[in-house]
Amino acid sequence: MQRPRSYLGRFCHAPERGRVECLEDTLVSVDEDGRIVSVLRPSDDGYNRAMTEGPVESMPRGAYVLPGFCDLHVHAPQWPQIGKALHVPLEVWLQQHTFPLEARYSDLAFAKTAYTGLVDDLLSNGTTTALYFATIHQEATRLLADICLDKGQRALIGKVVMDNPEQCPDIYRDESTDDALRGTEDFIAYVRGLNNDRIKPVVTPRFIPSCTDAALDGLGELARSCRCHIQTHASESDWQHRYVFQRHGRSDTDSLDRFGLLTRHTVLAHGNFLSLGNMEILAARGSGVAHCPLSNAYFSNAVFPLKRALEKGVRVGLGSDISGGPSSFLPDSIRAAVFASRLLDDGVDCEKDYPERGIRDSRIDWRTAFYLATLGGADVLDLPVGAFEVGRQFDAILIDPNARGGSLNLMDGYDSTEDGLQKILYTANKANITRVWVAGRAVV
Numbered sequence: 001m002q003r004p005r006s007y008l009g010r011f012c013h014a015p016e017r018g019r020v021e022c023l024e025d026t027l028v029s030v031d032e033d034g035r036i037v038s039v040l041r042p043s044d045d046g047y048n049r050a051m052t053e054g055p056v057e058s059m060p061r062g063a064y065v066l067p068g069f070c071d072l073h074v075h076a077p078q079w080p081q082i083g084k085a086l087h088v089p090l091e092v093w094l095q096q097h098t099f100p101l102e103a104r105y106s107d108l109a110f111a112k113t114a115y116t117g118l119v120d121d122l123l124s125n126g127t128t129t130a131l132y133f134a135t136i137h138q139e140a141t142r143l144l145a146d147i148c149l150d151k152g153q154r155a156l157i158g159k160v161v162m163d164n165p166e167q168c169p170d171i172y173r174d175e176s177t178d179d180a181l182r183g184t185e186d187f188i189a190y191v192r193g194l195n196n197d198r199i200k201p202v203v204t205p206r207f208i209p210s211c212t213d214a215a216l217d218g219l220g221e222l223a224r225s226c227r228c229h230i231q232t233h234a235s236e237s238d239w240q241h242r243y244v245f246q247r248h249g250r251s252d253t254d255s256l257d258r259f260g261l262l263t264r265h266t267v268l269a270h271g272n273f274l275s276l277g278n279m280e281i282l283a284a285r286g287s288g289v290a291h292c293p294l295s296n297a298y299f300s301n302a303v304f305p306l307k308r309a310l311e312k313g314v315r316v317g318l319g320s321d322i323s324g325g326p327s328s329f330l331p332d333s334i335r336a337a338v339f340a341s342r343l344l345d346d347g348v349d350c351e352k353d354y355p356e357r358g359i360r361d362s363r364i365d366w367r368t369a370f371y372l373a374t375l376g377g378a379d380v381l382d383l384p385v386g387a388f389e390v391g392r393q394f395d396a397i398l399i400d401p402n403a404r405g406g407s408l409n410l411m412d413g414y415d416s417t418e419d420g421l422q423k424i425l426y427t428a429n430k431a432n433i434t435r436v437w438v439a440g441r442a443v444v
């Protein structure tokens with residue numbers, strides 16, 4: 001057995017919601033499977049021994065090591081569309097821009113170019129785990145799994161199900177309900193055949209409007225038998241929220257629950273219109289929410305009541321929601337999560353006085369946003385990543401404040417270590433991320 005490899009430096013993480021911890025001159029040792037086997041501070045027994053035992057790599061002076069980011073909502077095929085078409089309502093955006101783009105993934109050459117670019121981009125942005133919606137296509141979705149495997153990203157991937165002829169265009173729809181269900185089963189079998197714990201299949205009804213009840217029913221059954229993760233969009237915009245009430249006479253949460261699609265492994269994107277009762281159901285099922293503050297601002301007509309959901313016991317992580325959210329750099333979502341919570345708290349109509357203007361006690365701070373982007377996301381997915389603790393996988397990023405092209409401005413003698421972390425989360429750019437590890441392997 002190989003001796004563990006150790007990293008010496010300053011490690012910062014959020015071991016619980018609302019609290020950060022920075023460990024100076026700390027030695028984190030990682031075994032050949034990428035598992036953290038010890039986290040030793042200079043005053044700990046064994047520190048000196050560990051320093052001499054295996055290979056030790058020192059991080060550059062002034063650098064920070066953070067857990068890799070966990071992006072809970074990425075539409076992989078929409079990567080080419082980032083920064084386009086943000087001015088139309090969700091239902092128009094889907095029909096006129098997004099479905100035609102996603103239909104192009106029947107072309108494997110197009111898929112290969114886009115998916116390779118996407119995974120490279122996300123890894124260099126520090127996204128070590130991504131929960132992906134792919135497209136309805138079997139071959140292209142398998143290709144995405146192959147690319148993640150090859151490049152070393154931790155990825156959960158779903159073949160998207162869209163079989164409802166009333167909502168999905170002829171150019172982009174599963175041929176039949178049976179085809180959609182069989183395609184999902186085949187994809188699950190393919191991913192499991194890869195025999196790699198880093199890549200997992202996800203049952204993925206796009207959202208209720210794009211699926212028939214028969215498909216939702218079948219996917220609920222399938223999720224139960226394969227014990228897979230599940231992802232979908234829920235309580236997202238005025239149009240989508242009303243559509244489900246009109247079709248099923250109840251909310252997304254209640255409907256998905258009836259189809260067996262709310263489990264401990266479910267991730268609902270958005271959730272802006274969740275009622276308190278809906279939140280209680282999600283908390284009882286252990287289902288999580290991917291909070292997507294960027295795309296919510298463009299497409300969702302409301303602000304997700306994040307603080308309320310957390311207080312109700314709903315597990316929440318952050319999603320970039322590429323390309324409804326126009327940034328693949330998860331710190332932009334960290335920043336937007338704080339921002340959105342402040343707007344919700346203060347309110348937006350200056351004709352009204354506080355507190356009538358907003359919803360009191362809705363704000364979160366950067367510590368909570370950092371938690372959501374790391375350990376919170378890992379918790380929603382039940383993955384052993386997101387913090388520097390023994391037993392977790394070493395998925396990490398190195399932030400070098402002095403990197404060429406970086407945007408950080410830290411001053412010795414002025415900024416404390418925690419100030420530095422705060423500044424990283426608010427102001428660092430991609431150039432400041434100089435190394436990325438997944439399962440102990442350097443992938444950037």
Ligand SMILES: O=c1[nH]c(=O)c2nc[nH]c2[nH]1
Pocket residue numbers: 075090094098206207233236295299321324325
């Ligand atoms: O932001 C979003 N992106 C999508 O692709 C989508 N599909 C349904 N609802 C959606 N929302």
